[in-house]
Amino acid sequence: MDWRCGGWRALPSRIQMSYDHERIEAKWQEVWEKHRTFNVTKDESRPKFYNLCMYPYPSGALHQGHVRNYTFGDLLTRYKTMQGYNVLSPMGWDSFGLPAENAAIQTGAHPKTNTEAQIETMKTQIKQLGSMYDWDRELASHDPDFYRWDQWLFLELYAHGLAYKAESLVNWCPRDQTVLANEQVVDGGCERCGTPVERRKLAQWYFKITDFADRLLESIDDLTEWPERVKTMQRNWIGRSEGALFTIDVDGGGSFDVFTTRPDTIFGMTFCVLAPEHPLVETLISGSETEDEARRYIAEAGRTSDVERMAEGGKTGVFTGAYAINPVNERRVPIYIADYVLMGYGTGAIMAVPGQDQRDWDFATKFGLDIIRTVEPPADFDGEAYLGEGKTINSEFLDRLDRDGAVRKTIEWLEEKGIGEGTVQYRVRDWLISRQRYWGSPIPMVDCDECGLVPVPRDQLPVLLPHVEDYAPKGRSPLAAVEEFVNTDCPECDGPARRETDTMDTFVDSSWYYFRFADPANDDAIFDPSQPAYWMPVDQYIGGIEHAVLHLLYARFITKFLYDRGLSTVEEPFARLFTQGMITLGGAKMSKSKGNVVDPVEQFRSHGADALRLYHLFMGPPTDDAVWNDAGIDGTRRFLERVWKLGTAEHEFSDRGPAERDAEIIGLAHRTVRKVTEDVEGFRFNTAVPALMILANELGDYVTGSPRREAFDEAFDRLLLLMAPMAPHIAHELWEVRGHGRLLAMEAWPTWDEDLAREETVTMIVQVNGKVRDRIDVSADISADEAERMALESEKIKAWLDGDQVQRVIARPPNLVNVVKG
């Protein structure tokens, strides 16, 4: 019989009770908000769980990436709440920054007006998704109550020598008209707009993240619940290299320092190279015969971007006319200027060893310089520079040593002579945080002719961002044009002074906002340390992989700083990190500019938030990119319709005694609880949803054939409990319809009984020589001997054996028996 049509009959009073998702979703969103289920305070009696999704930039329109993110996050909030945790799930807005400012420039509305309108729209949409937050803790980075503490943090870093202003070569985005941090340059272009960056020499503000490089690197090992991929990216970014730093004298006076990871090859140095921007260059070339050529080369190098330099292919450079003395053997070698040596790494100068370095080899062959091998390559080696292991040669006191031995001995020698030492270099640079843009937190510094740079006293915070009508980018901060902002009194001497007009990188905001969520309304301090002492670390952090280095590195740095200041009890902010994949359509990430956006708000109307949430959970492994398929959401909607009918139909229950099929459906329900619990713990939502579907489908069959009410109730209620974090609206409605008094969200997460979950019979497969030849239903606790006997008695197996000798029987009860014949 067709259970969905004939196995039940709808009562007249329930005719209006079709699955009306719009009514149900609006109803429960209101209930949850009124009930304040997800508003929390410190509660030492329960274990805490801080669950956080990376706070969004308020674009004004929820997109599928947000939906995916918040669906995962909300699932966990609800799941952990049902498990009895005190769950902190806050939401806020990354509302400062270029996107907000650029959007405002396009619409003509002021960034503040625009941003605040967009926050309201997005908040409504997030609520429509049914995703629950403690809105009492809402914060927005453009709010003076928030950015005041950005400024406080800046001053705290400044006071401890970790914020400084310095002039150096920086990355400049000509389109956004501002400088960028190294982390914000991707493939030589601006992280936001892709425009190739230019190099400019400018005075800018930095946070001294390099002081924390070793700690940031070392504690990556403690992040056991972080994806390996992200940890690798951070390790690469920090880029630790062990080697030696030593001084090389210039023949005729002067000297420069070089860093090398291969001090063992020092006897192979046949020339030296300085970066074009190296401070010694000017001295070396003035008056030399190659002076004009060198000046042209330096000027050219200054104009071209890093991308262009590398695209050129081949090495370029100019002889300075000067010579250096190799300290180990007094050999006189030429000093070149070449742009393959970067001023920003190491000392901006190298000892060139073409025998063991391919870049130096390329340069040496192009300029006809000597090549000396100091590591013996294998006999069959036919390459150019040899980078492998080998015996040291042509190196006097290092000869015949292996690499490690030669490295150690060279460093000893340098240290004895007092000209060098073993050292460690990091690739990571200090974090450039000043921006020449309007929509950000003003840097709380004052420049006084008498006193120099003076920090704004903390009781004068916040330095309010003035209202400006003309905030279009001009290459310097729009604040510089606001006289009443710029002109101020020096906090030290009361004389006339000028305010710093650059604003802070928005990654400063996001580097500590998760602390503020623990104590969001504090007017007296960035937060009361007792609050994060309870809530931190974030137990689960969820967001996109694009922040693998940027935000996640900065946040780790600031947390370590706060830890050192005694403000944080944890040294790492995020205990468990989950990075979700993107949603693609037509082979590209969904974006407005590509015109491949599927608007979630439309789907709230057409399919409902629950169907959309389930589809996001179902569509594939949460970590992987997922291809959007319009028809996919039809499938999860159909599933919900079936559950709805199961929950609202009047089933014809039987008053017969318990039978095997009752035990089967209850067993399946218990197995489903086990499966879903394990899958949720392991972030395998894509396999948890099918488990629910199987249970619902089986329940559908069950109710058509004289079901017992007790068995149905036990199984179906478990289904609703399992669905509560995934499709919360429909689950709550059905829970109520079925007469349960308590709010489903407050019920305990279901448990399972292993005895009930155990399957009575299983299908044992019987193989002959590894090929499946028969299937036999057997008791789950069958013995190996019994399994073997049944297999050999099978008619099909006898036919396959065809009288041949049985060599061996492998029995793996209850699943498999393999009969091996000769």
Added chain:
RNA sequence: GCCGGAGUGGCGGAACUGGUAGACGCAGGGGACUUAAAAUCCUCUUCCCGCAAGGGAGUGCAGGUUCGAGUCCUGCCUCCGGCACCA
């Protein structure tokens, strides 16, 4: 170049510590219901041979280990991501 990750039906994807490859869903074929359509339901759906019973092949390619390999090992190919003239 270096470091990660991944290749499974028409599609998204399942497959515990090596043990029924293709769960679940989508799409498609056939059927029921309907005046009809939609919706819903039933059923089939990896490929090849066969009327069928059944057989054979099959998880990027080539080998290997094993009673047995999507899973382990070796060597390739392809794709994706990160880093990259970092001394």
